Amino acid sequence: MAGNYLPAVELTGSGRPVFLPGEIECSLLSSVDLESEENLNFPRFKSGLLILTTHRLLWLPDTAATTTTTYAAVAVPLAAIIHIFSPKKSLKSMFATPRVRFQVSVSPDGRVAENLGSGSKSMVITLVMRGKNDCDAFLSKFWEAWRGRAWESQASGSTGGESRDGSTVGGVRTAMMAGVSGILRKEQEMWESTDKSLQEAFQDLNALMSKAKEMVMLAEKMRLKLLSGSNIQTSATNDEEMGSKQEMQDWLLSVGIASPVTKESAGALYHQQLSRQLADFVKIPLERAGGMINLIDIYCLFNRARGTELISPEDLLRACSIWEKFDVPVMLRKFDSGVRVIQNKSHSDEEVFARIKSLVLKPDALRNGISASDAAMILGIAPAMAKEHLLTAESKGLLCRDISPDGFRFYINLFQEIDPNDVYL
Numbered sequence: 064m065a066g067n068y069l070p071a072v073e074l075t076g077s078g079r080p081v082f083l084p085g086e087i088e089c090s091l092l093s094s095v096d097l098e099s100e101e102n103l104n105f106p107r108f109k110s111g112l113l114i115l116t117t118h119r120l121l122w123l124p125d126t127a128a129t130t131t132t133t134y135a136a137v138a139v140p141l142a143a144i145i146h147i148f149s150p151k152k153s154l155k156s157m158f159a160t161p162r163v164r165f166q167v168s169v170s171p172d173g174r175v176a177e178n179l180g181s182g183s184k185s186m187v188i189t190l191v192m193r194g195k196n197d198c199d200a201f202l203s204k205f206w207e208a209w210r211g212r213a214w215e216s217q218a219s220g221s222t223g224g225e226s227r228d229g230s231t232v233g234g235v236r237t238a239m240m241a242g243v244s245g246i247l248r249k250e251q252e253m254w255e256s257t258d259k260s261l262q263e264a265f266q267d268l269n270a271l272m273s274k275a276k277e278m279v280m281l282a283e284k285m286r287l288k289l290l291s292g293s294n295i296q297t298s299a300t301n302d303e304e305m306g307s308k309q310e311m312q313d314w315l316l317s318v319g320i321a322s323p324v325t326k327e328s329a330g331a332l333y334h335q336q337l338s339r340q341l342a343d344f345v346k347i348p349l350e351r352a353g354g355m356i357n358l359i360d361i362y363c364l365f366n367r368a369r370g371t372e373l374i375s376p377e378d379l380l381r382a383c384s385i386w387e388k389f390d391v392p393v394m395l396r397k398f399d400s401g402v403r404v405i406q407n408k409s410h411s412d413e414e415v416f417a418r419i420k421s422l423v424l425k426p427d428a429l430r431n432g433i434s435a436s437d438a439a440m441i442l443g444i445a446p447a448m449a450k451e452h453l454l455t456a457e458s459k460g461l462l463c464r465d466i467s468p469d470g471f472r473f474y475i476n477l478f479q480e481i482d483p484n485d486v487y488l
Contacts, residue, residue, distance in 0.1 A: 069174075069178060071140045074123070085117075085213070088115075088322045092201055093125075095192055102186055105188075117214075118142075122139075142175050147164075163192070167186055167361065300367065324336045337378065341379070345405055349405065355396075358405060422437070436449070438452065
């Protein structure tokens with residue numbers, strides 16, 4: 064029923080919305096109703112999460128709510144908004160639930176849409192803010208996003224470095240409109256533009272903060288082109304070119320997050336939304352690391368991707384601990400030694416133990432044992448992580464160790480049938 068009036072929103076595996084190219088998150092509000100007082104057939108979206116972006120007004124259902132009727136995530140394009148009504152200040156409004164009303168254009172069949180022309184109808188939609196939200200602050204950002212008309216900057220042919228207001232968002236969105244075949248022809252031009260932007264960025268701190276976002280968007284644009292180019296032009300490139308593209312793609316994948324969750328935009332929902340965004344971000348690093356990665360490594364990768372919007376170690380740890388409340392495919396694990404790691408829920412220690420066992424049964428390993436470095440080379444992980452796996456295998460009775468001035472050496476346990484808890488041993 065909701066799809067008859069508002070376009071649906073695609074969600075990630077963690078429940079975060081999938082943003083459009085160049086779309087930036089501006090504000091989040093909890094416990095918000097979406098309704099239309101003049102259209103009785105319009106569905107009433109109850110107590111959901113409202114996300115204001117530069118392109119859309121997103122409404123997401125509350126996953127923790129236990130209602131019998133649930134609606135899918137929907138969006139109101141800012142381009143479809145005709146007018147935003149100013150709230151009426153009165154003594155009665157001070158004690159009433161805050162409401163924000165805006166007028167949108169609708170098609171003859173009642174769908175909210177943009178660019179319908181002068182013959183289109185209109186409808187008033189109301190946001191009912193039942194949570195502890197700052198209505199005035201949200202309304203100010205709402206006006207700013209609507210007047211900014213960032214969606215028009217995306218469609219225009221202007222470049223980001225030459226925008227009138229210095230905004231770096233619109234230009235990058237325009238660059239994303241280029242065809243895949245243009246990556247080879249314009250590669251030199253891109254790097255020259257990047258070099259120029261970096262030189263301007265280091266003139267002062269304010270310029271650096273502004274240009275950092277441009278670098279993130281530029282990297283995202285190049286990554287998308289490389290991903291598309293690798294699918295379309297595979298047969299037309301040799302191994303050396305493919306290797307070069309793969310290396311550049313791996314580097315760009317970890318350069319930046321286009322719309323990082325911040326305390327300013329998320330408010331009280333900061334750690335909840337940060338946790339969801341982190342769950343989406345760690346998928347690629349986990350795939351490369353074999354399903355498990357050190358928490359310190361994720362902290363460095365995540366902060367590098369966020370650019371200037373850095374987070375503290377406490378924020379990262381708190382975001383990971385919230386995963387237990389969400390249906391996400393990753394989890395936080397703590398080894399007996401105290402080392403914390405992030406791993407896929409599908410990760411199996413038994414598979415790792417089987418590979419370790421095959422390693423320690425080799426003739427050289429039977430004589431000299433294996434070290435954490437040896438296991439790291441076979442498992443394709445960091446030595447510190449390999450050591451944790453070896454110690455875990457030892458606690459399971461699979462291995463035994465020898466401590467010498469050269470460090471730990473692990474051997475196959477030939478007495479696995481002996482019960483270590485037997486008091487008569």
